[in-house]
Amino acid sequence: MSPDEYCQNKAAQSGSSFYYAFLFLPQERRRAITALYAFCREVDDVVDEIREASVARMKLVWWREQVDALYQGQATHPVMKALSEHVAVYDIQAEELLAVIDGMEMDLDEVRYETWEDLQRYCWHAAGVVGVMSAKIFGQTCPETTEYAQKLGLAFQLTNIIRDVGDDARRGRIYLPINELEKFSVKGVDILDRRHSSNFEALMAFQTERAYGLYRDALQSLPEQDRRSQRPGLLMAAIYHALLVEIARDKWPVLDQRISLTPIRKFWLAWKTWVRGGRNLKRLFAR
Numbered sequence: 291m292s293p294d295e296y297c298q299n300k301a302a303q304s305g306s307s308f309y310y311a312f313l314f315l316p317q318e319r320r321r322a323i324t325a326l327y328a329f330c331r332e333v334d335d336v337v338d339e340i341r342e343a344s345v346a347r348m349k350l351v352w353w354r355e356q357v358d359a360l361y362q363g364q365a366t367h368p369v370m371k372a373l374s375e376h377v378a379v380y381d382i383q384a385e386e387l388l389a390v391i392d393g394m395e396m397d398l399d400e401v402r403y404e405t406w407e408d409l410q411r412y413c414w415h416a417a418g419v420v421g422v423m424s425a426k427i428f429g430q431t432c433p434e435t436t437e438y439a440q441k442l443g444l445a446f447q448l449t450n451i452i453r454d455v456g457d458d459a460r461r462g463r464i465y466l467p468i469n470e471l472e473k474f475s476v477k478g479v480d481i482l483d484r485r486h487s488s489n490f491e492a493l494m495a496f497q498t499e500r501a502y503g504l505y506r507d508a509l510q511s512l513p514e515q516d517r518r519s520q521r522p523g524l525l526m527a528a529i530y531h532a533l534l535v536e537i538a539r540d541k542w543p544v545l546d547q548r549i550s551l552t553p554i555r556k557f558w559l560a561w562k563t564w565v566r567g568g569r570n571l572k573r574l575f576a577r
Contacts, residue, residue, distance in 0.1 A: 293372035294321055297328035310560040311522035322427045325372035332369055337397045350391055357387045380427045389419045401463045409467055417447035429519030438511040442523055445504035449530045452497055456484055456545040484545040494542040505531050525563040529556050
């Protein structure tokens with residue numbers, strides 16, 4: 291199996307909405323973003339699948355060494371071999387890849403965040419920096435597009451947090467800020483025990499409105515001259531935003547369910563957004 295095939299399989303197996311964005315890209319950009327996504331999946335799987343924290347830390351150290359080896363032309367893992375063709379072409383920096391690993395280490399060090407500002411720091415490592423690298427691969431030409439990419443990554447990560455409250459609780463993690471749980475009179479043990487309540491719904495409505503605002507802010511930050519090149523990110527935004535709307539419509543049953551869109555609906559949203567150049571999103575995000 292070639293490095294590209296390995297990355298393709300990793301992306302396809304995930305079932306992620308990101309996979310649909312790749313389908314519409316020219317071949318070289320598709321190969322680059324698929325390799326980047328596979329890297330993110332690999333390091334994320336270290337934390338999600340290795341139960342012993344000390345073993346997970348050792349594995350993340352190994353991935354840091356692979357990043358160093360990548361920029362010395364000595365990488366051995368298929369994902370890093372696939373990335374090696376693209377880091378110079380798309381100006382992917384070692385510090386950016388290492389920042390993703392930093393985010394995974396935060397999952398080993400912290401299971402609670404005191405404030406939204408604290409959570410934002412985690413979200414930048416988990417998704418914001420990935421958005422920055424992705425924007426460059428998609429064809430960024432304006433420096434201002436970096437701000438758009440960071441905001442969109444933050445919107446994606448908060449959507450994931452909202453969707454995965456129950457799954458995260460089963461791992462002993464609560465990403466929702468402690469001071470906001472207190473504001474809505476929701477106790478950490480209520481989430482860990484997956485007790486749905488009107489207070490929980492109010493808390494989730496607050497988080498959802500915050501996420502809606504992040505999508506609007508991201509769209510407003512995108513320079514018009516980069517709108518066409520950044521269509522892959524915009525179609526992911528259409529999918530993630532639709533998922534968020536669905537979760538809110540069902541009154542946030544996230545403690546016991548993992549809500550998802552069907553593949554055909556994801557493809558339809560992606561295709562429609564691609565064809566319209568993302569111009570349907572302003573109306574979609576106007577909430």
